[in-house]
Amino acid sequence: MILQHADKLKGELTVPGDKSISHRAVMFGSLAKGTTRVTHFLQGADCLSTISCFQKMGIQIENTPDEIRIHGKGLYGLSAPTEVLDAGNSGTTTRLISGILAAQNFNVTLTGDASICKRPMKRIITPLSMMGAKITSRDKNDCAPLLIEGTSLKGIHYNSPVASAQVKSSVLLAGLYADGATSVTEPFLSRNHTELMLRAFGAKITSQNTTATICPDPDLCALEINVPGDISSAAYFIAAGLIVPNSEILIKNVGINPTRDGILKVALEMGGNIEIQNMRTDGGELTADLLVRSSSLHGVTIGGEIIPTLIDEIPMIAVMAAYAEGTTTIKDAAELKVKESDRIAIVSENLLKMGCDITPTDDGMIIKGGKPLHGAALNSYLDHRIAMSFAVAALLADGETEMKDAECVNISYPTFYQDLEDLIRK
Numbered sequence: 001m002i003l004q005h006a007d008k009l010k011g012e013l014t015v016p017g018d019k020s021i022s023h024r025a026v027m028f029g030s031l032a033k034g035t036t037r038v039t040h041f042l043q044g045a046d047c048l049s050t051i052s053c054f055q056k057m058g059i060q061i062e063n064t065p066d067e068i069r070i071h072g073k074g075l076y077g078l079s080a081p082t083e084v085l086d087a088g089n090s091g092t093t094t095r096l097i098s099g100i101l102a103a104q105n106f107n108v109t110l111t112g113d114a115s116i117c118k119r120p121m122k123r124i125i126t127p128l129s130m131m132g133a134k135i136t137s138r139d140k141n142d143c144a145p146l147l148i149e150g151t152s153l154k155g156i157h158y159n160s161p162v163a164s165a166q167v168k169s170s171v172l173l174a175g176l177y178a179d180g181a182t183s184v185t186e187p188f189l190s191r192n193h194t195e196l197m198l199r200a201f202g203a204k205i206t207s208q209n210t211t212a213t214i215c216p217d218p219d220l221c222a223l224e225i226n227v228p229g230d231i232s233s234a235a236y237f238i239a240a241g242l243i244v245p246n247s248e249i250l251i252k253n254v255g256i257n258p259t260r261d262g263i264l265k266v267a268l269e270m271g272g273n274i275e276i277q278n279m280r281t282d283g284g285e286l287t288a289d290l291l292v293r294s295s296s297l298h299g300v301t302i303g304g305e306i307i308p309t310l311i312d313e314i315p316m317i318a319v320m321a322a323y324a325e326g327t328t329t330i331k332d333a334a335e336l337k338v339k340e341s342d343r344i345a346i347v348s349e350n351l352l353k354m355g356c357d358i359t360p361t362d363d364g365m366i367i368k369g370g371k372p373l374h375g376a377a378l379n380s381y382l383d384h385r386i387a388m389s390f391a392v393a394a395l396l397a398d399g400e401t402e403m404k405d406a407e408c409v410n411i412s413y414p415t416f417y418q419d420l421e422d423l424i425r426k
């Protein structure tokens with residue numbers, strides 16, 4: 001795909017529903033009793049993978065244009081699938097569902113696409129095995145396909161070496177079925193949608209600092225959930241609105257949960273003009289409208305506890321840094337290497353091709369910004385966040401930028417190119 005240029009971006013948009021929250025709504029709704037209704041659900045390929053896995057385990061899920069209806073059968077209502085469960089490209093599906101599957105009274109094979117079958121699963125196999133789970137990696141490489149034999153589990157206290165909401169959530173979900181309380185402590189607090197939403201469904205779950213604790217065997221009751229717009233999807237328009245001159249964009253109804261709002265903090269620290277309007281809470285999740293105006297940005301240093309709150313936005317932040325004056329240093333972000341692609345390598349490869357001064361490091365990157373970027377032939381490596389970040393980079397680049405496999409945005413934002421085009425044409 002040839003990517004567009006823009007001399008201004010104007011208008012208003014609503015980004016699709018939050019991916020993390022959409023996944024959890026389907027999973028927890030399936031384990032609750034009664035019909036859970038979900039509006040503004042993300043119709044991206046990842047969340048559709050989660051729906052398909054639960055349908056294969058006997059849960060009726062209606063996907064209508066207005067809402068998703070999940071006819072949950074309670075904690076013990078799943079049935080053995082007759083086929084392999086396929087999580088597609090979705091790490092959240094793979095890791096969270098493993099915690100649930102570990103405790104069922106049936107066995108399953110869980111797999112995914114080529115990227116999923118390379119991503120590390122030891123991080124969940126280790127704590128779930130401590131609980132008594134029987135999980136093996138078919139190819140003995142600690143990756144999917146995973147063979148999961150359902151069994152009884154015991155409660156544990158797990159000190160996670162990584163700040164990962166997928167690891168935390170996997171263990172907490174297994175904890176729903178354990179023989180006693182289960183706690184997870186992480187080095188820094190990762191996104192807490194599982195804790196907020198499970199509590200709303202009726203689970204006995206508490207949080208203190210970076211430890212979350214769940215007690216087993218609650219009665220989960222169906223809910224109505226309105227999913228806020230995904231701040232990870234809004235990030236592309238925040239960045240585009242800041243770097244493209246003469247721009248003003250109002251992004252409505254964005255989830256700004258403090259465990260996800262690092263992009264806002266960094267954009268403001270870089271000198272971004274962003275007004276946070278109409279702040280409110282919807283189903284325990286903080287939301288707001290964001291008014292973004294063109295700004296001259298400068299470099300920053302990012303590391304430590306803010307990293308989990310903006311981990312998926314780092315490709316976009318790197319592009320913003322390329323257009324900002326001065327040096328940006330991103331550190332403590334080695335997790336980027338095990339996302340949908342190795343995002344340290346791929347962001348560096350693509351920015352180098354565009355003429356940026358970027359040095360990849362073991363746990364991040366150093367970007368000397370302020371030089372104009374030029375168009376180039378880029379590769380998304382089928383990573384949705386790479387495709388979208390570089391569609392923003394291309395807006396201001398001299399000459400033509402081409403993106404390979406640009407349609408992978410379907411994973412999290414099927415209407416991305418149309419929404420961008422609408423702002424360019426206004």
Ligand code: S3P
Nearest residue numbers: 020092163164165166167311312
């Ligand atoms: C997610 C957690 C994060 C994030 C991913 C979604 C979730 O992954 O990168 O896109 O929904 O729990 P990690 O838990 O591996 O950091």
